[in-house]
Amino acid sequence: MAPTSETLTAERILEATEEVLRRHGPAKATVVDVARALGVSHGSVYRHFRTKAALREAVTKRWLDRTSGQLSGIAEADRVPEARLRDWLAALFAAKRRKAGEDPELFATYLVLTREAGTAVGEHITDLESQLTRIIQAGVDTGDFAATDAEASARAVFQATGRFHDPCHATEWEEPGAEADFAAVVDLLVQGLRRTP
Incomplete structure (x- = not known):
């Protein structure tokens, strides 16, 4: 193993793990592969992540947190709640499409990892629903939405x-009509939330 001049951090390990997963897939990727990519011993990786499962959970959480972080700015924006809701839903759809289209190997890997991820997926969904709750509550507070x-x-x-x-x-x-279907669903949901005069 070539000695590494950079300090080994959890972030560096997660970056290397993504590359290893991209190359080998979740079934074949090992902690030894990650260590080899970093030029360290597998024991060095285990000092940051006690088990292979913990490493996989952390890399899944990191991937999901990227989406949550992008959406958080929209949820907290000082804009009309309906526009925020539409933008938030569109950004979520766009983020997921981008991940699936730009890096299909890693996306397929994450499909496997999210099925086995202990708490990461549940926490991600809770965070996203919390962001949506804040947007809808803002609409209720301004009188734009009628949600009880x-x-x-x-x-x-x-x-x-x-x-x-x-x-x-x-x-x-990416099927024809997906965008139109999305727009129709969002329109229907917004109409359902609006306070009627």
Whole structure:
């Protein structure tokens, strides 16, 4: 193993793990492969991540957190709640499509990893639903939305748009009409949330 001049950090390990997963896939990638890519012993990797499962969970969480971070700025923006809701849903759809289209090998790997990830996926969904709750509650506060329970409404919106962000639907995202279907669903949801005069 070639000695490494950079300090070994959890972030460097996660970056290398993504590359190893991209090359070998989740079934064949090992901690030894990650260590080899970093030029360190596998024991050095284990000092940061106690098990292979912990490493896989961390790399999955990192991947999911990128999407949550992008959406958080939209959720917190000082804009009309309806526009924020539309932009947030569009950004979620775009982020998932981009991940599936630009790096299909890694996306396929993450489909496997998210199925086995302990708490990362649940925490990600909770975070996304929390962002939606804040947007809907802002609409209730301004009188634009009529939801009586912002949290339940956020869960319903998230579930109703699942075809456009749940990775199990990835093959449908580039089909003709996907954009029009997405727009129709969002329009219907927004109409359902609006306070009627």
